Amino acid sequence: MPAPIRLRELIRTIRTARTQAEEREMIQKECAAIRSSFREEDNTYRCRNVAKLLYMHMLGYPAHFGQLECLKLIASQKFTDKRIGYLGAMLLLDERQDVHLLMTNCIKNDLNHSTQYVQGLALCTLGCMGSSEMCRDLAGEVEKLLKTSNSYLRKKAALCAVHVIRKVPELMEMFLPATKNLLSEKNHGVLHTSVVLLTEMCERSPDMLAHFRKLVPQLVRILKNLIMSGYSPEHDVSGISDPFLQVRILRLLRILGKSDDDSSEAMNDILAQVATNTETSKNVGNAILYETVLTIMDIKSESGLRVLAINILGRFLLNNDKNIRYVALTSLLKTVQTDHNAVQRHRSTIVDCLKDLDVSIKRRAMELSFALVNGNNIRGMMKELLYFLDSCDPEFKADCASGVFLAAEKYAPSKRWHIDTIMRVLTTAGSYVRDDSVPNLIQLITNSVEMHAYTVQRLYKALLDDISQQPLVQVASWCIGEYGDLLVSGQCEEEEPIQVTEDEVLDVLEGLLVSNLSTPVTRGYALTAIMKLSTRFSSVNRIKKVVSIYGSSIDVELQQRAVEYNALFKKYDHMRPALLERMPIMEKTATNGPTEIVQTNGETEPSVVESKHPPPVTQPTNQVTLISQSFNYLLLLTLCLGIPPMTAYNKNGLKIDFTFERANPNPNIAVITIHASNSTEADMTDFVFQAAVPKTFQLQLLSPSSNVVPALNQGTVTQVIRVLNPQKQQLRMRIKLTYTLKGSAVQDLAEVNNFPPQSWQ
Amino acid sequence: MIRFLLLFSRQGKLRLQKWFTPLTDREKKKVIRDMTMLVLPRPPRSSNFVQWRDLKIVYKRYASLYFCAGLEQHDNELLALEVLHRYVELLDKYFGNVCELDIIFNFEKAYFILDEFLMGGEILETSKLAVGATMEEADTLQETMEEYMSKPAY
Numbered sequence: 001m002p003a004p005i006r007l008r009e010l011i012r013t014i015r016t017a018r019t020q021a022e023e024r025e026m027i028q029k030e031c032a033a034i035r036s037s038f039r040e041e042d043n044t045y046r047c048r049n050v051a052k053l054l055y056m057h058m059l060g061y062p063a064h065f066g067q068l069e070c071l072k073l074i075a076s077q078k079f080t081d082k083r084i085g086y087l088g089a090m091l092l093l094d095e096r097q098d099v100h101l102l103m104t105n106c107i108k109n110d111l112n113h114s115t116q117y118v119q120g121l122a123l124c125t126l127g128c129m130g131s132s133e134m135c136r137d138l139a140g141e142v143e144k145l146l147k148t149s150n151s152y153l154r155k156k157a158a159l160c161a162v163h164v165i166r167k168v169p170e171l172m173e174m175f176l177p178a179t180k181n182l183l184s185e186k187n188h189g190v191l192h193t194s195v196v197l198l199t200e201m202c203e204r205s206p207d208m209l210a211h212f213r214k215l216v217p218q219l220v221r222i223l224k225n226l227i228m229s230g231y232s233p234e235h236d237v238s239g240i241s242d243p244f245l246q247v248r249i250l251r252l253l254r255i256l257g258k259s260d261d262d263s264s265e266a267m268n269d270i271l272a273q274v275a276t277n278t279e280t281s282k283n284v285g286n287a288i289l290y291e292t293v294l295t296i297m298d299i300k301s302e303s304g305l306r307v308l309a310i311n312i313l314g315r316f317l318l319n320n321d322k323n324i325r326y327v328a329l330t331s332l333l334k335t336v337q338t339d340h341n342a343v344q345r346h347r348s349t350i351v352d353c354l355k356d357l358d359v360s361i362k363r364r365a366m367e368l369s370f371a372l373v374n375g376n377n378i379r380g381m382m383k384e385l386l387y388f389l390d391s392c393d394p395e396f397k398a399d400c401a402s403g404v405f406l407a408a409e410k411y412a413p414s415k416r417w418h419i420d421t422i423m424r425v426l427t428t429a430g431s432y433v434r435d436d437s438v439p440n441l442i443q444l445i446t447n448s449v450e451m452h453a454y455t456v457q458r459l460y461k462a463l464l465d466d467i468s469q470q471p472l473v474q475v476a477s478w479c480i481g482e483y484g485d486l487l488v489s490g491q492c493e494e495e496e497p498i499q500v501t502e503d504e505v506l507d508v509l510e511g512l513l514v515s516n517l518s519t520p521v522t523r524g525y526a527l528t529a530i531m532k533l534s535t536r537f538s539s540v541n542r543i544k545k546v547v548s549i550y551g552s553s554i555d556v557e558l559q560q561r562a563v564e565y566n567a568l569f570k571k572y573d574h575m576r577p578a579l580l581e582r583m584p585i586m587e588k589t590a591t592n593g594p595t596e597i598v599q600t601n602g603e604t605e606p607s608v609v610e611s612k613h614p615p616p617v618t619q620p621t622n623q624v625t626l627i628s629q630s631f632n633y634l635l636l637l638t639l640c641l642g643i644p645p646m647t648a649y650n651k652n653g654l655k656i657d658f659t660f661e662r663a664n665p666n667p668n669i670a671v672i673t674i675h676a677s678n679s680t681e682a683d684m685t686d687f688v689f690q691a692a693v694p695k696t697f698q699l700q701l702l703s704p705s706s707n708v709v710p711a712l713n714q715g716t717v718t719q720v721i722r723v724l725n726p727q728k729q730q731l732r733m734r735i736k737l738t739y740t741l742k743g744s745a746v747q748d749l750a751e752v753n754n755f756p757p758q759s760w761q
Numbered sequence: 762m763i764r765f766l767l768l769f770s771r772q773g774k775l776r777l778q779k780w781f782t783p784l785t786d787r788e789k790k791k792v793i794r795d796m797t798m799l800v801l802p803r804p805p806r807s808s809n810f811v812q813w814r815d816l817k818i819v820y821k822r823y824a825s826l827y828f829c830a831g832l833e834q835h836d837n838e839l840l841a842l843e844v845l846h847r848y849v850e851l852l853d854k855y856f857g858n859v860c861e862l863d864i865i866f867n868f869e870k871a872y873f874i875l876d877e878f879l880m881g882g883e884i885l886e887t888s889k890l891a892v893g894a895t896m897e898e899a900d901t902l903q904e905t906m907e908e909y910m911s912k913p914a915y
Contacts, residue, residue, distance in 0.1 A: 008866055015865075051869060058775055058868065060790075079902040087872055094783045117899045127881045128781060152895070155885060163881040189886040196883050234888040237843065244887045247840050287839035322808035327839060358807045 004037055005030075007051045014059070027061050038069055046073060047081045050088050057091060067092050067099055074106045079118065082110070086121045095131030104134050111141040116152055119145070123153070127160035135164040139171050146178040151187040158182070158193035162200045172201055172208070183218050188235055188242055191222070195248045202255050213256050216263045220270045223249045227274065238282045250274070250291040257299030264300040271296055275308055286316070286324050290331070297335050310335070310342040317349045322358050329353060329364035336371045347372050351381070354388045359395075366396060370403040378411040382421060390428050397432035401425050405437060415448045416494060419455055427462055430469025438471050442478055443586050454494040456483040461498070463508055468517045474525045477512060480505060481529025482583060485536040502537045506530065510546060523558055531565045535580045544569055648752040649735065653680035654709070656689070656735075658752075660759045668726045670759050676717040678709040684739040684746075689719055692734045698724040709739070731760040762882030763841070764816060764831040765792065766875070768864065771825055773797040776864050777871055781882035796820075796829050810838050821845050825861045844884065851878060854893050873899070 005013075010030060017023035034049045042049075050069050057063035070092060073085025093100045103125070110122035123145065126138060142164060145157035165172045175197070182194035202209040226241050226249075235242035253271075257264040274292045279285040289312055296309040313335075316328035329350070336343045350372065353365035366388065373381045382404070389400045404425050412418035422441055425433065445455050459476035467473050480487065484505055490497035512518050512526040527550060534543045547569070550562035568576050649656040654676065661671040678684045687707045693699045704719040725731060733752040738745065768777040775793060784792070799811055800820045811818045813831070819841040820829040828845045832838065849859070851874050856863040864871050877892045879885055886892050 011866055055868065058778065060775075079899075083873065083899075083903075084869065087869060091778075094785075096783065096785065115902065117895075117902060124876050124880055128876075129783065131783075156880065159880040159883055159885055162883065166881075188888055189891060192884060192887050234890050237847075242887050243843060244840065244884050247837055248884075251835075251837075283839055284843050287837055287843060290839050291837050322806070323810060323839060323842070326808045326810055360808050360811060363812075 004033060004045050004049055004052075007048060007055065010052050011055060014055075023059075027056050027059070031056065031061070035065060038065070043076075046076075047078075047084050051084050054084075054088055054091055063092055067097070071099070071102050071106070074103060074110075079115070082118060082121055086125045090125055090129055094129060095134075100129075100131060101133060104137050107134070108138060108141060111138065111145065116150060119153055120156055123156040123160045127156065127163045130160075130163060130167065132167045135167045135171070139164050139168070139174060143174055143178055146175065151185065151190045154185075155187070155189040155193040158190065158197045162193075162197050165197075165200055165204065169204055172205060175201070176208075176211075183215060183222065188245055192242075192245045192248055195219075195245070195252050199248070199252045199255060202252070209255065213260065213263050216253065216256055216266050219249050219253055219256075220267055223253075223270055223274070227277065237284045239279055240284050240288065243284045243288055246274075246288050247291045250288070250295050254295035254298050257295070259300065261300055267295075267299070268301060268305060271301070272305060272308065275305075275312060280315075283321070283323070286319075286321075286327075290316075290327055293331060297331075297339070306339065307342060310339060310346075314346045314349065317346060317353065322356075322361060325353065325356070326358070326361050326364060329361065329368055333364065333368050333371065336368065340372075343368075344372060344377075347377065347381075351384045354384065359393070362392065363396065366392075366400060366403070370407060373407045373411060375411045375413075378407065378413060379417075382407065386421070386424055386428070389425065394432065397429045398434065401429050401433045401437070405433075405440070415451050416454065419445065419448065419451055419458075423458055423462065426469065426472040426475065427466070430472040433471050438474050441475050445475070445479060446482075446583055447585050449585070451494070452479075452483045453486040453492040453497075455479060456487050457492045457495070457498060460487055460500065460505070460508070463512075467512060467515055470519050470522050473512060473518065473522050477509065477522070477525040477529040480509065481525075481532035484529075484533045488537070502533075502539050503542070506533070506537075506539065506542060506546075509533075513546075513550070520555055520557060523555065524561060527558060527561055527565075531561075531568075532580045534569075535577050644756055646754055646756060648674070648733075648754075649737070649750050651748065651750075652746070654678055654684065654737065654739070656737075658755075660756075668724055668728070670723045670725060670731065672721040672723065672759070674717075674719050674721065676709050676719075677713050677715075678711055679713050680741065681711055682742050683711045684709040684741050686745075687717060687739040688737070689717075690736040690738075691721060692736075693723060694729070694732055696725075696727050696729055697731070700724075725760050728760065731755040762833060762836070763844075763879065764833065764882060766831075766879070767793060767796055767827075767829045768871075769793075769797055769827050769829070770861065771801065771827070773801060776826060776861065777868060777875075779872070779875060779879075792831075796831075800827055800829055809842060817841075819845065823849050826864070844879075847889070848875065848878060850889065851892050854889070855896055870896075 014023060014026055017026055030052065034053060037045060037049050046069055050066055050073060053063045053066040053069075066088065070085050070088035073081040074089060076082060076085065089100070089103060093103070107122045107126055110118050111126075113119050113122070123142070126134065126142070130138070142157050142160045145153050146161055148154055148157070161175050161178075165175070179194070179198065179201075182197070183191065185191050185194065198212055198215070202212055223246060226246055229241050231239075232241055235245075237243050240246070253263075253267050257267055271292055274288065275296070278288050278292075280289060293309040293312050296305050301309075310332075313328045313331055316324045317332075319325055319328075332343050332346070332350070350365055350368050353361055354369065356362055356365065366385075369381065369385060369388075373385075385400065385404055385407075389397065389404065392400060404421065408418050408421045412421070422444070426441075445451070448455070456479045459472075459479050462472060463476045463480075484502075486492075487505060488500055488502055490499060492498075509526050509530050513523055513530075518526070527547070530543055530546055534540050537543070547562050547565045550558050551566050553559045553562060568579070645657055645659040647655065648658050655678075657675045657677075659673045659675065661673070674689060676687065676689065685708050687704075687709050689701075689704065691699060691701060700722040702720040702722070704717055706717050709715075709717050723731065723733075732755070734749065735752060736747070736749050738747045740746070762781060764780075764782050766777070766779040766781075767775065769775050778789070778793065780789060795813065796818065799813060799818065803811075809819055809821055811820075816831040816833065817836065817838055818829065818831055819838050820827055821842060822828075828849070830841055830845060832841055852859045852864070852871065855870070855874055856867070874892065874896060877886060877895050886895075
């Protein structure tokens, strides 16, 4: 069998493939060869084959059949084998497969190997992907290596210990003794990893935190040496000595100094020194400054130091480097709660960042701007934010609009300003506002009684310009429906009243109904608005005509409304003014979270409403439901026309009563409920009720509640019959009853002719 | 800690993947896909930081390769840029004027170098010289003379 091809040869070959299919073919061929080679347990080329497999895995092809081979490589004596084996284990295995536990013994042996690079491989693998079980088994070995004087192994053991602690926090205690003199090391690798280990322990355990506070002076000293030391070629980055270690120490100091006066005091000087002396021309210096600022803000630093920190952030904001500006905005967002006034000083710079070209910066600036809005700066800030809303990308518009609404609600200096602001949002970003803003806005408008005329006028003018933004159109329709009378009478105080006739208003609303731009919901608003104007305008005939046209609309929702409004004109005209009168002030029942509106007007027949339908007034949704819409025609729906019940059949102990309902807007359908009761001593089982009607009628029989009529009137069987009577003829019915009583089957036929006139007229 | 480090080309081909938390293959593929879609379309002069789920993504383009790391909230992004830069320097020192082809044909070496620089998502060694020295010594342990002469045995 020829030797399997070399890794680089394979890579070269695969790269010549011109199509995905060609590549797949090559890979499949090679995988097959590798598989058979694995089956032959070939030691010499196992390493080569696994390496190839890892390459193919990186291209996205499955390589699970190589997992066990990795284990065999790890167990081999050759360093080359171990190196590839451990790499394969880290790439192909994870703690989800049981197979990985087989590694534990190999790793244990390798942790005690005579060659430090083998020990290093084992520590690395354990520290990157060791599962909790493996960590538990091998923690002792790691702890031993943490105490070695070999700095190469010590630093690896330290990070391995970090991983062990992350996986099995209970094991943290056992590493405590080994940490005793970690910071006395000269080797930067060990120092750095030790600081990481100490940080991890302090973050996880308040006891450890208290214990390690005594290290603050030592850490301060190390940091000082790094800053003051001369050039060190090994650790130098653009003139700064080991920035990685500096940042880690600053982070540990932050954790140690938090909520501790003494520690914070001990680090004040060094922090001030770093903050003022660090070179800021390159990214690396700014990285250290950034960490310093975070530390200053988190510990109990004196106010002078805090101001210094915020000023550094302010300078960052003016930096040309985008990354620095981004980081500054993020930090300021974190500190705006605690140091609000200090951050306010940089407000104008922050607002300028809204105009930045970078998307990440814009978003941060927007969040920060909203956090900075208060009663004093609301007018100025809102101007900037609205300008931003105009020009920003669509991904920002929804959040920005919500932010504007929230800020306006909290800090609006006047009702007119509030309404103007909301109008501005609706006209510029109207399609991006959240669903609940429409009811919220309507509630706001309703409650600003003195602004009704102004509001409806502005909304009307906005409609003349643009009817494409649905939330705006919906609010406008609603307002025109409510306050149309103010519009035509020209009563506006806040601005020049416009001259508009009833017909012009109706033109606009009808335009909404026919426009392709209007959604079904919007059309519903428009139709209802038109209907409401019938009690406010004099052109009732025109309105009647529009409403009757939509009685045959294919949109079911629209059709239903139109039919009901028609009925309102025809049969319930006396109720129309009451139903369509002006909405009262709505109270919000909840102040935070989902808001519900409770309708507080005590309008007609509330008891009827309650008994017929679940009250729509308190729907527990996250959005405020606009019940003013549903309420008016729901009332219609639920008007119960009281028709007296009748007895249809009463023989041999079986009595059948009919009750009537017309809980249906279609006056041609009678809904009859039969109630069968049994006064004999025994149950009537297998009870079946059948009915037939004359040809001009149609009948629908729904399922009965049961087919056993209990004895001695202990219960009834009910069943619903729906009768369609389009020609309004006198209702007649033939019924057939079958049941079993005391073992014998009973059958009877009867005619029912005594229907009350109301049930079919 | 760094959660993951990815290297991919401008066409989105993966050249190296290092994961510091356990994820399923499916999850890894999703992350890779998300990263390429997040990073590749960014305009050239934008910032190197993006927020993605609960992680801060730091990326930098070096020639034809994107280096992309996922950090936790408390990590220092500016320092992460230095970490990426240091890794590139280490590769450059080892391969001598490193280019994408070096990383393609010697991917295992790229991993070995990375494993001497980072471990468990944290920096293992801050000295430029130490990593290079370690690699040189470890390479000599590779069993064949061929390997030592930097001609791969496998």
